[in-house]
Amino acid sequence: MPDRPAGGITPDRVLVERMAAGDERALGELYDHHGGTAYAVAVTIVGERADAEEVVADVFGQMWRTAEQFDPSRGSVVAWLAAITRTRALDLLRARGRRARTIERAASMSDEGLAAPIAAAGNAPDRGPELDEARRLVRRSLAELPAPQRRVIELAYFGGLSQSEIAAELQEPLGTVKTRMRAGLEKLRASLGPLLEGAA
Amino acid sequence: MSEHSWLESAGAYALGALAGEERSEFQAHLASCATCRAEVQSLREVTALLAYAAPGEVPPPALRDRVLAEARRVRPIGAARRPGAPVRWIPWLAAAAALVIAVGAERRARLAGARADTLAAQLADRDSLIAGLTGPEVHVVSLAGTGRDPSARVFWNHRLQRFVVMAFDLPAAPSGRTYQLWALAKDKAPASMGTFNTNAHGQAYLVIPVDSSVIQLGFLDKCAVTQEPAGGSPQPTETPRLVGTWVHTD
Incomplete structure (x- = not known):
């Protein structure tokens, strides 16, 4: 996710620098930018709102404590946040002995996949038009993938499954799963270009 | 494996979908291949955006x-x-x-x-x-020296999700080296809990917020300290200098 241009919203990177210096307001602002997204990811993975809240509290706690170690040359703040959120949510799911909602839905998943029903679900009011735009683009890009490609990507990302586990889950050859994942990610990289910082 | 095949694994790795040997082999390759590192970083930015595809749940205020x-x-x-x-240093106590x-x-x-x-x-x-x-939910492990005098205690507070480490008589690691604390569990690779060094008196007091890479205590058997190159190692590179088994304080 690109840093916001001048004019109102402080870039994430600057917020993280201020967090490292102990500025709680910066943490609040980062939460205002991304809390809704982190929560949505957590709910999708863990399936329970109370658990998702715990995950989000953990995620921002970890970002707060380790803000000083954030290295912008190694990736964006959103990539950092998304990685922590996903890891925490999957950890909690494993600790609870549950499987991700995404996996439960995999068997019955229609061609619409995860992205389609979301469009009507309303937008979290945490960052206005720009966030809406990002959501629209990501959902449209996912929706435009061939269903088998989208499915393996969603199972990996929201279900925490490895390629071999996905192959077993879908009863497809491992090689097929690998090819689909690679092709789907390449298409996403192309279609999400406008959202990618310094995209080639 | 050819350079090309390695690159093909970058997407799966960025998605967290490589497991077992495939994952560790790719990680080892990453250490020496800037091309693959750049590809993983690029694809991580792509996969991070998938977060926006999650259904629009609104968190409670x-x-x-x-x-x-x-x-x-x-x-x-x-x-x-x-x-x-x-890790964060605690002033002398x-x-x-x-x-x-x-x-x-x-x-x-x-x-x-x-x-x-x-x-x-x-x-x-x-x-x-x-x-x-403090508190009933605290677990503790005492780490005894293996053939030396140093010792350490590690407290795990489940409610606060943090470790507190106290080390004694452990000579400060020389320049370019650091001590690293490991969580050990049966049938699992050691998980790094963080790096630290002792002061001139051979003592260290520190608080380590739990990292997602450290597994829940239920899976945790032992704790160990090794000396590693500065910055720490992905896996221990020497026989632990200190090792201990978790016990409950109740």
Whole structure:
């Protein structure tokens, strides 16, 4: 996710620098930018709102404590946040002995996949038009993938499954799963270009 | 494996979908291949955006307050931290128990002064340390030296999700080296809990917020300390200097 241009919203990177210096307001602002997204990811993975809240509290706690170690040359703040959120949510799911909602839905998943029903679900009011735009683009890009490609990507990302586990889950050859994942990610990289910082 | 095949694994790795040997082999390759590292980083930015595809659930307003309240509790303002080190140093503490009283007195007497910020940070450090050591949910492991005198105790506070480490008589690691704490569990690769060094007296006191790579205590058998190159190692590179088994304090 690109840093916001001048004019109102402080870039994430600057917020993280201020967090490292102990500025709680910066943490609040980062939460205002991304809390809704982190929560949505957590709910999708863990399936329970109370658990998702715990995950989000953990995620921002970890970002707060380790803000000083954030290295912008190694990736964006959103990539950092998304990685922590996903890891925490999957950890909690494993600790609870549950499987991700995404996996439960995999068997019955229609061609619409995860992205389609979301469009009507309303937008979290945490960052206005720009966030809406990002959501629209990501959902449209996912929706435009061939269903088998989208499915393996969603199972990996929201279900925490490895390629071999996905192959077993879908009863497809491992090689097929690998090819689909690679092709789907390449298409996403192309279609999400406008959202990618310094995209080639 | 050819360079090309390695690159083909970058997407799966960025998605967290490589497992077992495939994953560790790819990680080993990453250490020496800038092309694959760049590809993983690029694809991580792509996969991170998938977060926006999650259904638009709105978090309850109280969650924001909780996040800020926990931040206030966990990390003291202005705490000095070593660059790049995943642990936070605690100023020297004589005895945690005795401090509880001292802390209250100091808080009242001094907080209004110009040193308020520094003191608040120190108090928060101490509060944080004491909180980490006390309570029925605390587990402890004593690490004994293997053929030497040093020792360490590690406290795990489940409620606060943090480790408190105290090391004694452990000579400071030389320049370019560091001590690294490991969580060990049966049939699992050691998980790094962070790096630290001891002071001139061979002592260290530190608080380590739990990292997602460290598994839940239920899966945790032992704790160990090795000496590693500065910055720490992905896996221990020597026989542990200290090792101990977790016990419950009740």
